[in-house]
Amino acid sequence: MKDFGNFKNVLIIGLGLIGGSLALSLKNEGFKGKIYGFDLNKERIKKASELNAIDEGFDKFEDINWQDIDLVILATPVKTFENIAKQIKPFLNKDTIISDVGSVKGELVLKISKILQPNIFLGVHPIAGTEKEGIENAVIGLFKGARLIITPSENINQDILKRIEKFWKDLGSKVEIMEPYLHDFVFASVSHLPHAVAFALVDALINLSKETGIDLFKYPGGGFKDFTRIAASSPTVWKDIFLENKKDVLHTIDEFIKSMNKLKEAIEKEDEDKILNILSESREKRLSLEKS
Amino acid sequence: MKDFGNFKNVLIIGLGLIGGSLALSLKNEGFKGKIYGFDLNKERIKKASELNAIDEGFDKFEDINWQDIDLVILATPVKTFENIAKQIKPFLNKDTIISDVGSVKGELVLKISKILQPNIFLGVHPIAGTEKEGIENAVIGLFKGARLIITPSENINQDILKRIEKFWKDLGSKVEIMEPYLHDFVFASVSHLPHAVAFALVDALINLSKETGIDLFKYPGGGFKDFTRIAASSPTVWKDIFLENKKDVLHTIDEFIKSMNKLKEAIEKEDEDKILNILSESREKRLSLEKS
Numbered sequence: 001m002k003d004f005g006n007f008k009n010v011l012i013i014g015l016g017l018i019g020g021s022l023a024l025s026l027k028n029e030g031f032k033g034k035i036y037g038f039d040l041n042k043e044r045i046k047k048a049s050e051l052n053a054i055d056e057g058f059d060k061f062e063d064i065n066w067q068d069i070d071l072v073i074l075a076t077p078v079k080t081f082e083n084i085a086k087q088i089k090p091f092l093n094k095d096t097i098i099s100d101v102g103s104v105k106g107e108l109v110l111k112i113s114k115i116l117q118p119n120i121f122l123g124v125h126p127i128a129g130t131e132k133e134g135i136e137n138a139v140i141g142l143f144k145g146a147r148l149i150i151t152p153s154e155n156i157n158q159d160i161l162k163r164i165e166k167f168w169k170d171l172g173s174k175v176e177i178m179e180p181y182l183h184d185f186v187f188a189s190v191s192h193l194p195h196a197v198a199f200a201l202v203d204a205l206i207n208l209s210k211e212t213g214i215d216l217f218k219y220p221g222g223g224f225k226d227f228t229r230i231a232a233s234s235p236t237v238w239k240d241i242f243l244e245n246k247k248d249v250l251h252t253i254d255e256f257i258k259s260m261n262k263l264k265e266a267i268e269k270e271d272e273d274k275i276l277n278i279l280s281e282s283r284e285k286r287l288s289l290e291k292s
Numbered sequence: 293m294k295d296f297g298n299f300k301n302v303l304i305i306g307l308g309l310i311g312g313s314l315a316l317s318l319k320n321e322g323f324k325g326k327i328y329g330f331d332l333n334k335e336r337i338k339k340a341s342e343l344n345a346i347d348e349g350f351d352k353f354e355d356i357n358w359q360d361i362d363l364v365i366l367a368t369p370v371k372t373f374e375n376i377a378k379q380i381k382p383f384l385n386k387d388t389i390i391s392d393v394g395s396v397k398g399e400l401v402l403k404i405s406k407i408l409q410p411n412i413f414l415g416v417h418p419i420a421g422t423e424k425e426g427i428e429n430a431v432i433g434l435f436k437g438a439r440l441i442i443t444p445s446e447n448i449n450q451d452i453l454k455r456i457e458k459f460w461k462d463l464g465s466k467v468e469i470m471e472p473y474l475h476d477f478v479f480a481s482v483s484h485l486p487h488a489v490a491f492a493l494v495d496a497l498i499n500l501s502k503e504t505g506i507d508l509f510k511y512p513g514g515g516f517k518d519f520t521r522i523a524a525s526s527p528t529v530w531k532d533i534f535l536e537n538k539k540d541v542l543h544t545i546d547e548f549i550k551s552m553n554k555l556k557e558a559i560e561k562e563d564e565d566k567i568l569n570i571l572s573e574s575r576e577k578r579l580s581l582e583k584s
Contacts, residue, residue, distance in 0.1 A: 038322060200552040205481055
């Protein structure tokens with residue numbers, strides 16, 4: 001039975017693409033409780049009300065009826081979490097659970113947990129989103145069929161973990177559990193690094209165009225367009241992710257530059273075996289993903 | 293009227309994905325002449341005959357009735373062009389035109405033209421293909437709607453240029469004309485560089501997995517899978533492209549490594565403005581492609 005982990009009413013802080021999609025999806029999947037929305041931007045609150053995504057919207061924490069809320073979800077850029085946690089702490093009911101939908105966990109989960117205790121914070125990362133921004137691009141069912149990682153700290157209350165799991169499963173997400181630090185390394189590698197690479201690739205083409213006076217963006221064939229779709233992702237969101245997950249991101253960028261230099265040197269030396277070796281190993285790995 | 297540039301019979305050298313798709317597409321679009329196929333691999337000739345892609349297949353140049361052929365198309369890896377040009381030269385009819393479907397032009401066009409003169413060589417690069425290999429993956433209509441670049445050398449016979457243009461237009465390709473050296477720089481930037489980057493990215497993830505003992509390929513979410521689709525492309529084909537277009541490829545790789553280091557340093561220094569600047573410029577450029 002769909003009970004969304006038995007939460008009564010939920011407050012979503014941040015009515016952007018993810019927050020807005022969450023509100024709309026909850027309504028659409030039959031969540032019975034009230035959905036409150038918070039955003040500093042009044043236009044977004046208006047838009048969320050018009051879309052019937054929220055029952056009530058606020059732009060000041062003191063205006064909210066906190067007694068009524070047993071689940072708070074942070075859906076703002078991860079960089080704002082610490083500040084928001086400090087601001088809402090005085091208002092929280094003792095049983096209210098705080099969660100999020102951010103892409104960075106690790107250290108951040110520990111930090112936010114510490115600020116909010118004795119209230120419990122449970123990190124959640126839905127692998128969902130588009131390269132668009134804002135509630136006007138919110139998608140009903142964005143989390144349906146999507147993978148979602150919950151990153152409990154060591155001594156988490158198992159009952160609460162189960163409730164948050166149920167909340168997202170009832171929205172159709174495929175839930176996995178992962179240790180917060182492992183999460184950050186894995187996503188630095190498979191998501192943050194590819195984004196950094198895509199941004200740098202477009203940057204290189206801008207510079208090559210300037211340098212030669214040839215507008216390379218007139219020739220989007222040959223794989224380039226697909227390849228850099230993710231370079232259209234939100235600059236603010238990604239700046240924050242790169243900085244919040246700085247250690248792991250730099251580690252993976254270094255490893256990538258090593259690989260890039262290895263290939264470059266093999267081309268320079270016309271070392272056919274080495275080039276073939278790099279390309280074949282990559283191809284094999286990539287093809288093994290198709291099967292999974 | 294479809295006359296495929298008024299060529300009587302065509303010889304396709306190399307019955308791989310592109311050569312096979314060309315043969316099948318010619319048949320399908322109603323090319324009236326004979327289609328001869330050459331390949332060193334007898335299995336491929338057999339497969340091409342079974343698919344009814346060719347009228348006759350050869351694995352020795354001396355067995356071919358060269359009098360019958362007025363268009364030869366090289367569809368082998370670009371690295372083999374020089375050698376093949378030398379081998380077929382003694383057999384060629386004086387009016388036979390030689391063309392190709394390779395991804396590298398520039399210097400190579402001049403070199404092949406010189407070997408084959410007084411016969412005329414006209415370079416052609418169809419922006420089509422899949423990451424699959426072999427005639428068994430050939431696609432009828434692969435060139436339909438696809439862009440195709442013809443790279444004539446300076447003093448090309450305009451009549452022959454028009455005939456080759458017609459040949460491909462009758463297959464449904466959208467033909468553009470480009471200077472051979474410009475072609476190589478443009479495609480180094482928008483195609484060869486992205487491929488090098490994709491191969492290096494998968495290589496980095498292989499090394500990060502080894503280094504940490506965490507199999508990162510178990511987590512293909514978060515953009516990585518789309519991003520590296522092209523890393524499954526043929527190692528042999530791409531080794532040859534990287535080496536044949538070495539100068540331009542190295543130039544674009546250097547520019548890319550510069551961009552990657554610029555982003556890396558901005559993250560290291562937590563220079564928010566600089567990160568935002570790189571990301572925003574890339575995003576804008578990428579979005580401008582959507583509109584075109």
